[in-house]
Amino acid sequence: MELIKEGDYILIRFKEKRYLKKVESDKNFSYKGGILHYKELIGKPFGITIGDLQIFKPTLEEIILYGIKRETQIIYPKDTFYIAKKLNLSEGKVILEFGTGSGAATMVFSSCVGSSGKVYTFEREERIFKVAKRNLTKFGFTSNVEMFNEPFNPEKVKGIKFDAAFVDVREPYPYVEDVWKVLKPSAPVGFLLPTANQVQELLKVLRPLFGDIEIMEILTRYYKANPERFRPEDTMIGHTAYLLFAKKLSK
Numbered sequence: 001m002e003l004i005k006e007g008d009y010i011l012i013r014f015k016e017k018r019y020l021k022k023v024e025s026d027k028n029f030s031y032k033g034g035i036l037h038y039k040e041l042i043g044k045p046f047g048i049t050i051g052d053l054q055i056f057k058p059t060l061e062e063i064i065l066y067g068i069k070r071e072t073q074i075i076y077p078k079d080t081f082y083i084a085k086k087l088n089l090s091e092g093k094v095i096l097e098f099g100t101g102s103g104a105a106t107m108v109f110s111s112c113v114g115s116s117g118k119v120y121t122f123e124r125e126e127r128i129f130k131v132a133k134r135n136l137t138k139f140g141f142t143s144n145v146e147m148f149n150e151p152f153n154p155e156k157v158k159g160i161k162f163d164a165a166f167v168d169v170r171e172p173y174p175y176v177e178d179v180w181k182v183l184k185p186s187a188p189v190g191f192l193l194p195t196a197n198q199v200q201e202l203l204k205v206l207r208p209l210f211g212d213i214e215i216m217e218i219l220t221r222y223y224k225a226n227p228e229r230f231r232p233e234d235t236m237i238g239h240t241a242y243l244l245f246a247k248k249l250s251k
């Protein structure tokens with residue numbers, strides 16, 4: 001059984017709230033119900049209840065939602081988890097991504113392609129690049145990720161034929177042909193676009209390089225986990241982004 005040790009990250013659940021914290025024996029977690037001394041947790045199993053707190057091992061979703069520093073808008077797991085499988089990612093695949101942003105999507109791609117795969121990711125802003133690097137290092141997502149602090153530049157990945165590509169930048173249009181060139185035949189590409197006019201612009205330049213185009217958005221409705229009052233939560237996140245997927249056509 002895996003026991004909690006110094007330096008581990010934990011997910012603390014208190015009532016409806018979740019907190020992602022690091023176990024440091026000389027530090028405490030203060031909350032409305034009292035104080036948890038992290039040293040009390042060392043040697044205990046994940047999943048224990050201490051008073052009105054539940055202590056879990058954080059999942060990838062929780063690391064992204066509660067653990068990383070957000071220097072940019074991030075892509076939420078409800079979207080990235082879907083994107084990763086839509087791009088057919090699995091152990092050993094090689095994916096191109098730009099822009100890295102805070103690294104939230106990079107983490108999901110890295111976890112999908114595993115130790116025999118690779119994520120090549122470009123971020124043009126130095127300040128954002130540094131935050132992404134810190135986020136990825138903090139949670140152990142560096143061994144299969146190669147980061148570039150510059151706008152996407154196909155010269156930097158010359159000779160690599162990618163299994164998939166994912167683009168999350170405001171102006172993707174000038175890069176469509178370069179993305180097409182670096183992909184394997186029939187390989188999938190995904191774009192994330194916050195507004196409808198960006199989707200329209202992109203559609204104009206995608207053909208005749210990409211086919212099988214699909215556009216969607218993902219809505220997630222949560223429910224109250226109360227057997228006596230089982231019903232949807234009162235609020236839900238409406239629009240996050242449009243997702244556009246396509247596949248490389250051969251010429």
Ligand code: SAM
Nearest residue numbers: 074075099101102103104105123124151152169
């Ligand atoms: N997908 C990221 C995440 O989940 O954390 C968020 C990406 S953020 C919305 C968009 C990023 O693209 C910004 O950090 C921006 O600096 C970067 N960017 C814009 N144009 C770029 C380009 N041509 N090449 C590389 N990065 C670019």
